[in-house]
Amino acid sequence: MIYLQAFVDAVALGTLFALVAMGIGLVFGVIRLVNFAHGELLTAGAYALLFTKGMPLPVRIVVSLAVVVALSALMEFIYRPLRTVSPATVLIATFAVSFLLQNAALLAFGTQGENVEFLTELNTAFVVGGLRIRWITVVGLVVGGLTLAATGWVLRRTDAGLQMRAAAADVQMARLLGVPVRRVVVMAFLVAGLLAGIVTLVLAVQRPLITPTFGFQVMIPALVGVVVGGLDRLVPAALGGFAVGFATVMLSSILPGAQRVFLNTVLFVLVITILLLKPDGLFVGRRRAVERV
Amino acid sequence: MAEVLLRVDGLSVRYGAVSAVEEVGFGVDGGEVVGLVGANGAGKSSTLLAITGVVRPQAGDVRLGGESIVGWSTERIARAGIALVPEGRHVFSSFTVEENLRLGLLGRADPAGAEDDLAWVRELFPVVAERADEFAGHLSGGQQQMLVIARALLSRPRVLLLDEPSLGLAPSVVETVFSALEQVRERGVAILLVEQRAHVAVAFADRTHVMRSGRLVMTLDRGHRIDVDEMAEAYFG
Numbered sequence: 001m002i003y004l005q006a007f008v009d010a011v012a013l014g015t016l017f018a019l020v021a022m023g024i025g026l027v028f029g030v031i032r033l034v035n036f037a038h039g040e041l042l043t044a045g046a047y048a049l050l051f052t053k054g055m056p057l058p059v060r061i062v063v064s065l066a067v068v069v070a071l072s073a074l075m076e077f078i079y080r081p082l083r084t085v086s087p088a089t090v091l092i093a094t095f096a097v098s099f100l101l102q103n104a105a106l107l108a109f110g111t112q113g114e115n116v117e118f119l120t121e122l123n124t125a126f127v128v129g130g131l132r133i134r135w136i137t138v139v140g141l142v143v144g145g146l147t148l149a150a151t152g153w154v155l156r157r158t159d160a161g162l163q164m165r166a167a168a169a170d171v172q173m174a175r176l177l178g179v180p181v182r183r184v185v186v187m188a189f190l191v192a193g194l195l196a197g198i199v200t201l202v203l204a205v206q207r208p209l210i211t212p213t214f215g216f217q218v219m220i221p222a223l224v225g226v227v228v229g230g231l232d233r234l235v236p237a238a239l240g241g242f243a244v245g246f247a248t249v250m251l252s253s254i255l256p257g258a259q260r261v262f263l264n265t266v267l268f269v270l271v272i273t274i275l276l277l278k279p280d281g282l283f284v285g286r287r288r289a290v291e292r293v
Numbered sequence: 294m295a296e297v298l299l300r301v302d303g304l305s306v307r308y309g310a311v312s313a314v315e316e317v318g319f320g321v322d323g324g325e326v327v328g329l330v331g332a333n334g335a336g337k338s339s340t341l342l343a344i345t346g347v348v349r350p351q352a353g354d355v356r357l358g359g360e361s362i363v364g365w366s367t368e369r370i371a372r373a374g375i376a377l378v379p380e381g382r383h384v385f386s387s388f389t390v391e392e393n394l395r396l397g398l399l400g401r402a403d404p405a406g407a408e409d410d411l412a413w414v415r416e417l418f419p420v421v422a423e424r425a426d427e428f429a430g431h432l433s434g435g436q437q438q439m440l441v442i443a444r445a446l447l448s449r450p451r452v453l454l455l456d457e458p459s460l461g462l463a464p465s466v467v468e469t470v471f472s473a474l475e476q477v478r479e480r481g482v483a484i485l486l487v488e489q490r491a492h493v494a495v496a497f498a499d500r501t502h503v504m505r506s507g508r509l510v511m512t513l514d515r516g517h518r519i520d521v522d523e524m525a526e527a528y529f530g
């Protein structure tokens with residue numbers, strides 16, 4: 001029974017990780033850049049919820065989403081000069097942005113953390129067949145599932161989505177067909193920001209204590225999933241994210257507390273190693289060397 | 294005097310220490326087919342890449358309808374009406390045939406007439422209609438070549454640049470491709486055809502320039518009977 005309980009939570013977290021993974025994969029697809037600072041998007045969104053504490057719910061949601069999307073657009077702008085430098089340099093630069101933002105939050109707000117008090121009533125549970133299920137688990141699943149489906153639909157069915165996929169698959173050929181690659185890159189960051197913003201809303205209910213590493217803790221395992229799944233293929237990347245989110249919950253329900261602490265560290269070391277050795281992901285070795293925008 | 298549709302003047306391309314194209318000049322007028330032939334490494338592809346802004350020429354000018362396009366981004370040049378079918382085909386292999394065609398349509402400067410053009414390329418290359426929902430990567434080499442030409446045509450180019458469209462294709466397939474290109478010519482689309490095999494180009498183009506070590510060394514009229522010694526001299530010096 002405890003495993004079934006863990007299973008429900010694992011599916012819910014897996015869905016959120018899949019969204020984070022998709023955001024990272026989307027950006028990587030079009031500019032071959034692993035944005036380590038993707039986690040800070042979530043952190044920024046969480047602090048926005050904190051600052052709007054006490055305000056009407058719609059205001060809090062809109063402000064939080066807007067902050068995350070705007071920060072993502074800003075990151076695109078910051079990364080622009082990096083187009084011509086080596087992948088290792090880009091990696092370090094996005095690292096730098098990530099740590100800069102984390103430390104800025106640390107200086108401004110301290111390590112203590114504060115309760116965000118966002119939709120706390122969703123943390124109440126109902127019981128079905130002996131399982132205690134929190135409402136936020138259901139909401140997270142529904143919101144996450146719908147968002148994944150909507151993103152998939154945009155990528156498959158719309159002109160902008162087609163152009164985004166084309167730029168990701170073969171940027172040179174996309175350009176030769178008149179795809180406005182710069183606009184596509186901005187769009188990828190905006191969509192990634194929106195996905196991150198949605199994840200933030202669900203996560204802030206589940207983990208209401210907001211600290212400077214709020215997003216980083218989620219980004220690392222999601223990134224492991226992306227790297228394992230394959231950086232420039234969105235469905236495998238999302239599945240990879242799901243798998244890692246799922247495994248994390250299952251593992252921490254099995255592992256004793258002392259070993260749980262090391263889980264993130266191990267994942268972190270793993271992802272850095274893979275990115276340095278195989279910057280295009282584990283399963284893309286045989287394909288053409290891909291060019292960055 | 295009316296400007297030539299596509300005009301290349303004194304074009305030079307270098308890759309670091311390697312000089313690939315040196316002071317090449319030629320023109321392609323509306324409705325014209327111009328051939329560019331030469332041995333492997335002569336600089337043919339580099340010429341096309343410089344025209345389309347994929348590589349930045351070291352010197353020289355490229356004019357489209359009288360306007361200099363040197364320094365423009367590749368996507369802007371594409372939208373201005375120059376479509377390149379690059380060497381090695383470059384279908385989006387994980388996309389369906391239909392999606393590949395849609396990408397061509399999205400490259401049009403003017404959406405008017407898209408339906409007509411779609412009907413036309415489906416008639417030219419029935420395979421792109423028959424296998425519309427399959428992954429482009431599952432097509433044979435010849436079918437992929439047809440798909441990339443169809444896709445390029447859907448962007449309604451003023452000039453179509455083809456880089457070795459016959460490369461690696463069976464003779465019967467080459468024939469199919471060129472009979473379709475004949476109809477493209479009849480539609481009034483100007484074509485710049487790069488070929489390694491001179492006889493293919495000379496039979497098709499209104500005139501054909503021979504390139505050697507980055508320079509144009511000779512121009513042949515359509516149907517010129519190719520003399521082996523003469524060609525060896527032109528290709529290899």
Ligand SMILES: Nc1ncnc2c1ncn2[C@@H]1O[C@H](COP(=O)(O)OP(=O)(O)O)[C@@H](O)[C@H]1O
Nearest residue numbers: 308311313331332333334335336337338339340
């Ligand atoms: N990306 C590149 N980097 C360095 N040298 C290149 C590159 N592309 C082509 N070259 C060189 O430029 C010359 C012309 O090549 P290319 O234009 O491909 O000729 P062709 O298409 O006629 O075979 C060759 O010597 C080739 O080795």
Ligand SMILES: [Mg+2]
Nearest residue numbers: 337338339380
């Ligand atoms: Mg070539």
